[in-house]
Amino acid sequence: MKKWRFGLLVMAAFVMLVLAACTNSDPDAAPETDADADSQEEGEQQEAAVNEDGKVEIEFWHAMSGGGQESLDAIAEGFNESQDKYVVKPEFQGSYEELLTKLRSIGGTKDAPALMQVFEIGTKYMIDSGYIEPVQKFIDEDGYDLSQLEENILNYYSVDGELYSMPFNSSTPVLLYNKDAFREAGLDPEKAPETFADVIHASSQLKTDEMYGFSMLTYGWFFEELLATQGGLYVNEENGRAGNATEAVFNGPEGLNVFRFLDTMNKEGTFGNFGTNWDDIRAAFSSGKVAMYMDSSAGIANAIESSPFEVGAAYIPHADEVKRHGVIIGGASLWMSKGIADEEQQAAWEFMKYLTTPEIQAKWHLDTGYFAINPDAYEEDIVKEKWAEYPQFQVTVNQLQDTEPSVVTQGALISVFPESRQQIVTALENLYQGADPQQVLDEAVEGTNRAIEIANQTNQ
Known part of the structure; x- marks a missing residue:
């Protein structure tokens, strides 16, 4: 302590x-002078x-x-x-x-x-x-x-x-998956997992000595997205949209769902931890070391071109007991x-x-x-031609356009977002080392709250 x-x-x-x-x-x-x-x-x-x-x-x-x-x-x-x-x-x-x-x-x-x-x-x-x-x-x-x-x-x-x-x-984020690996595991390559439970189950089927079932970059953005698609707020004051946020609230049920989702696969050995570097997790996917992972929609073309297997794209998963709200x-x-x-x-x-x-x-x-x-x-014709070649692009557009507009999917407004994201990175790293999901989330919220408090005092 x-x-x-x-x-x-x-x-x-x-x-x-x-x-x-x-x-x-x-x-x-120094105080502003007349010259200033x-x-x-x-x-x-x-x-x-x-x-x-x-x-x-x-x-x-x-x-x-x-x-x-x-x-x-x-x-x-x-x-x-x-x-x-x-x-x-x-x-x-x-x-x-x-x-x-x-x-x-x-x-x-x-x-x-x-x-x-x-x-x-x-x-x-x-x-x-x-x-x-x-x-x-x-x-x-x-x-x-x-x-x-x-x-x-x-x-x-x-x-x-x-x-x-x-x-x-x-x-926006997107779930990319190895369709060839799905076929080999007896899973339907045209039916991507939709919920956390679906991903956990598919990961257990996809796991081999050489391949993990699922991975997610240790990066706060993906946590924010998995929180929002459940309808969860990141900070109070309607995600900072109704006034200056004074505290983080991402350690509620929706945030805990995300951390328990990752914790379950980590403990089962089906989760691959490839750290904080985008290149590392993308290389792991294209080389067959992980069957599913979350990437930016801007990374789809590279994933397709660099992978020696058929790549599928799907909406990001959500908790089983909630409806999908969409993405930020x-x-x-x-x-x-x-x-x-x-x-x-x-x-x-x-x-x-x-x-x-x-x-x-x-x-x-x-x-x-x-x-x-x-x-x-x-x-435009050039886009239609490209989409015919890469239908995965249209999946990301559909996911964005299916998003329900709200203060949740608008995204949070706080001036210390980079610091808060680092709190999430630390929380995820501790989670993968065996720490309790609720404890590490609470610590991330406390760290974020301290940053918000300092920022609000400074801006006054």
Whole structure:
């Protein structure tokens, strides 16, 4: 118990350091001077950056690497060539966390990028930061029709009926499974497990000396999804949607269902623990070391192409005694800076609109595996042809569109989500070492509550 308390104190100190680095309400910062205020006012009246051709140039900070970066660069180039007023310059800034750290140092100043990509769990922080201009302003001024976009993606980034950022790279979890292994185990390869009990049973049938039945990355996002699909809240105040959350509630019946589900298979030896690295669990699946696992919908194409067997895709499982509520959107959205020149904001808005067109969303969907935020993209011929080749893609779209809109499937809003996810990682690691499911969940809630308390005090 003493070790546990000491660990909590260390965690609390760490959270305080993180919050000092990730909030613009730094309690130790020097008080604002008149010069500072004048500087900010000047920043709000900045002249637009214009290149030698007389076009307004804006920076677009993003965290896409590999194929995602290549696709994004091509999309920006297409936008730049499609009109003669604006130039968008994509700039890779590292991981989501690295990008947000860099943004904190210049957010709200004339040096801030006009456009930035921030992961979904940074939503609450961005809204509270004072750095951003809600895109709802431009939607209203332009009469932009939001009904053309996917409702269950818009829901996450909408608060009190206002859209703060434009959804961009969006994904959900999906259950992938080895159809060949199902056949060999005498299971129907066209009937994937639907409930926790189904997965537990199938895992016992699929387990061999070389293959585990099921695995899940040790990552908080998957826990959040398995919680939400049962209708479980993550924090109070209606998942932080009705007001600032003050405590976590994920250690209730729904959260315990998830931990007992994993604990059962772990104790039976049918669960494969491949840690926290996406590459490791994906390699385990494609090499036949595990028959079923949960992945991001954006990982489907790679799973199919790298596996020497037929890959099935299905909705994520849910507890037996509840109905399926659906999934929470993951990924990231695009935010517009506040205090930059009007022309730069307009350039950012025009690029956002370009990104949401069916043609561009079809390309993005096929290049990366992320959802098209404009469902009309799925009617494009290139998408229909790809879906004929990879019907697994349509499973993820169906799962998203079958999701029931609610504060549960909107996802929780808390500014300390990264810290809370780490609490879940620790809880899962302890669970796999034999700890009691309820105990480790309670400890994760207590750690999250401490982080929330510090954040709320800091923001005051």
